[in-house]
Amino acid sequence: MRPPQNRYRLVEGRCSMPTPSAAVDRPIPAAAPSLSPGPGSGRCPTLLITCGDPSGIGPEVVALAWARTAAHATARLRVVADPALLVAVLGRRRGLPRLAITTVDAADERASRPDELIVIRPQAEADRQAVVDGTISAAGGAAAAAALDTALAILRSSRADAIVTGPLHKEALHAAGCDAPGHTELLARACGLEDEAASMMLWLPAATGPGGLGVVHATLHESLRTALGRLSSAGIAAAGARLAEVLPALLGRQPRIAVAALNPHGGEGGLFGDDERLIVAPAVTTLAAAGLAVSGPLPADTLFLRASRGEFDGVVALHHDQGHIPVKLLGMHRAVNITLGLPLVRTSVAHGTAFDIVGRGEADPASMLAAIDAAVRLVAAGWPTQRAAAIAASGPAPSRNCP
Numbered sequence: 001m002r003p004p005q006n007r008y009r010l011v012e013g014r015c016s017m018p019t020p021s022a023a024v025d026r027p028i029p030a031a032a033p034s035l036s037p038g039p040g041s042g043r044c045p046t047l048l049i050t051c052g053d054p055s056g057i058g059p060e061v062v063a064l065a066w067a068r069t070a071a072h073a074t075a076r077l078r079v080v081a082d083p084a085l086l087v088a089v090l091g092r093r094r095g096l097p098r099l100a101i102t103t104v105d106a107a108d109e110r111a112s113r114p115d116e117l118i119v120i121r122p123q124a125e126a127d128r129q130a131v132v133d134g135t136i137s138a139a140g141g142a143a144a145a146a147a148l149d150t151a152l153a154i155l156r157s158s159r160a161d162a163i164v165t166g167p168l169h170k171e172a173l174h175a176a177g178c179d180a181p182g183h184t185e186l187l188a189r190a191c192g193l194e195d196e197a198a199s200m201m202l203w204l205p206a207a208t209g210p211g212g213l214g215v216v217h218a219t220l221h222e223s224l225r226t227a228l229g230r231l232s233s234a235g236i237a238a239a240g241a242r243l244a245e246v247l248p249a250l251l252g253r254q255p256r257i258a259v260a261a262l263n264p265h266g267g268e269g270g271l272f273g274d275d276e277r278l279i280v281a282p283a284v285t286t287l288a289a290a291g292l293a294v295s296g297p298l299p300a301d302t303l304f305l306r307a308s309r310g311e312f313d314g315v316v317a318l319h320h321d322q323g324h325i326p327v328k329l330l331g332m333h334r335a336v337n338i339t340l341g342l343p344l345v346r347t348s349v350a351h352g353t354a355f356d357i358v359g360r361g362e363a364d365p366a367s368m369l370a371a372i373d374a375a376v377r378l379v380a381a382g383w384p385t386q387r388a389a390a391i392a393a394s395g396p397a398p399s400r401n402c403p
Contacts, residue, residue, distance in 0.1 A: 044074065044075060044076055044111075045074075045075045045076070045161035045162065045376065045379045045380070046075065046076040046077075046078060046159065046160040046161055046162075047071070047075050047076070047077050047078070047160070047161065047162050047163075047164055047372065047375050047376070047379075048078050048079075048080050048120070048151040048154060048155065048160045048162070048163050048164070049062055049066075049077060049078065049079045049080070049163075049164045049165075049166070049372070050079070050080050050081070050144070050147040050148055050151055050163065050164070050165045050166055051079065051081050051086070051144075051147065051166040052144050052165060052166030052167040052168040052169075052349075052353065053140040053141065053143070053144045053166075053167065053168045053169045053172055053353050054081070054082075054085055054086075054089050054126070054131050054140055054143050054144075055131055055132060055133055055134060055135050055136070055137060055140040055169070055172070055353070055355065055358070056134075056140075056166075056167055056168075056169060056352070056353025056354060056355055056358060057167070057353060057354045057357065057358055057363040058144075058166030058167050058168075058349075058353065059081070059086060059089045059090055059093075059166070060090075060093060060095075060096060060358075060359075060363035060365075061166060061349065061363050061364070061365045061367070061368040062079060062166055062365075062368060063090055063096050063097060063099060063117065064096065064097065064363065064365035064368070065365040065368035065369045065372060066079070066097075066099065066114065066117055067097040067099065067114050067115070068114070068365065068369060069114075069369055069372050069373070070373075071372050071373065071376050072111070072112050072113055072114060074376060074380075075112075075376050075379075076109065076110075076111060076112050077112040077118065077372070078104070078112070078118050078119070078120050078160070079117055079118065079119045079120070080119075080120045080122060080147045080148075080150050080151045080154075081119055081120075081121075081122070081143075081147055082121065082122060082125060082126040082128065082143065082146075083101060083103045083119050083121060084128060085126045085128045085131060085143065086101065086117075086119060087101060088128060089131070089133070092133070092359065093133070093358070093359040093361075094359060094360065094361040095360075095361025095362075095363075096361075098115075099115060099116065099117045100115060100116045100117065101116075101117045101119055102116055102117070102118050102119065103119050103120075103121060104118055104119070104120060105120065106120055106154045106157070106159045106160070107159060120150065120154070121150075122143075122146040122147050122149070122150040123146065123149065123150050123153070124142070124146035124149070124150075126139065126142070126143040126146065127139040127142065127143075131143065133358045133359055134355040134356070134358040134359070135355070136169055136171050136172045136175065136355075137172055137175065138172065138175035138176045138177075139176075140169065140172045140176075141168065141169065141171075141172030141173040141174070141175050141176030141178065142176035142177075144168040144169075144172070144173065145168075145173060145176060145178050145186070148163075148165065148183065148186060148187075149190075151163045152187070152190050152344075155344060161345065161379045162344070162345035162346065162347070162375040162376075162378065162379050163344065163345070163346045163347075163375075164346075164347050164348065164368070164371050164372055164375050165183050165346065165347075165348040165349075165371075166348070166349060166368070167348075167349055167351060167352050167353045167354075168182065168183060168353070169352070169353045169355075170182055170221070180195075181195075181220070181221035181222070182221055183339070183346070183348060184198050184199075184200050184220065184221075184339050185198070185220075185221070187339060187342055187344070187346055188341075188342060191342050191343060191344070193341075193342070195220075196235070197341050197342070198339055198340065198341040198342050199216050199217060199218075199220070199238070199239045199242050199243075199339075199340040199341050200216070200217050200220055200337060200338075200339065200340070201214050201215065201216040201217075201242075201243060201246065201337070201338045201339075201340050202214070202215045202323060202324065202327045202335050202336070202337060202338075202350055203250065203335065203336045203337075203338050203370075203374060204327055204330055204331050204334065204335050204336075205334055205336070205370055205373075205374075207331065207334070210251075210252070211251060211310075211313075212250060212251070212313075213307055213308065213312075213313065213314070213315070213327075213330075214243055214246070214247050214250070214255070214313065214314040214315070214338075215314070215315045215316075215317055215323040215326075215327050216239045216240070216242060216243040216314065216315070216316055216317065216323070216340060217239065217316075217317050217318075217319065217320060217322075217323050218231060218235050218236045218239040218316060218317065218318050218319070219231060219235070219318065219319050219320065220320060221320065224319060224320075224321075227318075227319045227320070228262075228319065231262070231275070231279060231318060231319075232279065233279050233280070233282040233283040233286070234283075235283075236259065236279070236280060236283035236316060236318065237283040237286040237287055238341075239316050239340075240257060240259060240283065240287045240292070240294065240316045241287065241290065241292075242340035242341050243255070243257060243314045243316060243340065244257060244287070244290075244292050244314070245340070245383075245384070246338065246340055246378070246383060246384075247313055247314050248381075249377065249378050249381035249382075249383040250374070250377060250378070250381075251313060254293065255293070255312075255313035255314045256293045256295075256311070256312050256313050256314070257287070257292060257293060257294045257295070257312065257313065257314040257315070257316065258294070258295045258296050258298050258303055258306075258307065258311075258312040258314070258315050258316070259280060259283065259284050259287070259294065259295070259296030259297050259298065259315075259316040260296065260297065260298060260299075260300040260303055260315060260316060260317050260318055260322060260323075261276050261280060261296070261297035261298060261299050261300060261303075262275045262276065262279070262280060262297070262318050263275055263276065264299075264301075265299050265301075266297055266298065266299040276297045280296065280297040280318070281296075281297060283316075284296045284297060295312070296316070300317075300322055303315060304326035304330075308326075308330055327350070328350070332350065332351060332367075333351070333364045333366040333367055334366050334367060334370050335350035335367060335370070336348070336349070336350055336367065336370045336371045336374045337349065337350045337371070338374060338378075342384075343384060344384075345375055345378045345379055345383070345384070347371040347372075347374045347375045347378070348371055349367040349368050349371055350367050351367055
């Protein structure tokens with residue numbers, strides 16, 4: 001059997017490709033229509049897409065989504081990545097579309113299109129030889145952090161409107177010298193804020209038609225013991241308020257929100273714990289006093305069933321797995337991670353690096369497609385308010401112990 005040919009090579013800033021030799025190469029759809037401004041924006045927004053850790057499936061889902069998304073018609077898409085590394089990674093993996101790769105600078109305003117991947121080079125060069133498919137490495141973590149840093153710098157310069165991120169590997173990030181647990185905390189610190197200022201929301205678009213379900217987390221990336229020890233009424237209320245602010249931009253109306261209980265059966269009147277009475281119920285009272293349509297605390301074992309049937313538009317989960325497990329069971333590959341509480345639009349895939357399937361042609365771009373769509377909708381809706389002014393005022397990113 002003849003070994004597969006490299007389908008990507010960089011020539012004078014552009015990656016041209018020989019005729020593919022493998023049957024798994026996927027054709028590109030017809031070119032997207034001409035660019036038009038997003039609804040109410042008066043101009044065409046620019047979205048910056050990062051691949052996350054290049055050792056994982058991030059580059060694959062980015063390439064697949066780029067070729068399929070309808071967002072080229074209403075936004076300029078850019079990938080922030082080391083061009084030579086991207087050429088090498090995509091060229092050795094199966095089942096990917098035939099794309100030209102063109103390198104541009106952040107000021108370039110050309111339209112994006114499905115058959116040409118437009119790339120902006122990060123400020124820090126990747127250690128290309130040290131990036132190995134399906135392997136945890138400091139080089140992979142550093143490449144993910146460098147792309148995010150550059151994307152944020154471009155956003156702060158007002159040359160972009162949103163960031164869409166691929167999956168990073170937290171162990172690789174730490175190996176690279178970054179002490180932040182993940183994207184959410186990296187972005188909070190870059191905006192000069194504490195980690196607790198940001199919340200993670202998983203957005204699950206409806207399988208058909210409008211609508212969807214948003215699940216925000218009152219605690220995030222930490223051990224369960226630590227999360228439960230830090231749980232507070234103020235933290236739950238803050239997460240609920242952030243959820244109530246973003247959902248109208250996605251739903252087009254005011255949301256119905258439920259707050260999950262912590263203990264089995266909602267504590268059974270104190271028999272199984274009094275956290276509901278002491279911590280959760282006061283947060284619900286605070287949210288209701290702010291004029292929100294909110295219920296709770298409700299037993300988590302039935303709450304998500306009720307929400308999946310349309311009774312609620314948003315749920316406040318009290319810890320990571322309480323929110324993640326039901327959302328991923330309901331629709332892991334179409335879920336989107338949206339960062340709340342920051343003066344910027346950042347959406348992401350809701351899955352990990354999937355090192356075990358790298359290069360097999362099995363990567364599913366559905367979550368990346370949904371993340372791109374959600375970013376376009378949030379920018380068009382003007383969420384979050386005063387975004388540009390707040391980003392400009394946030395100034396340079398503080399030290400993150402991340403080289």
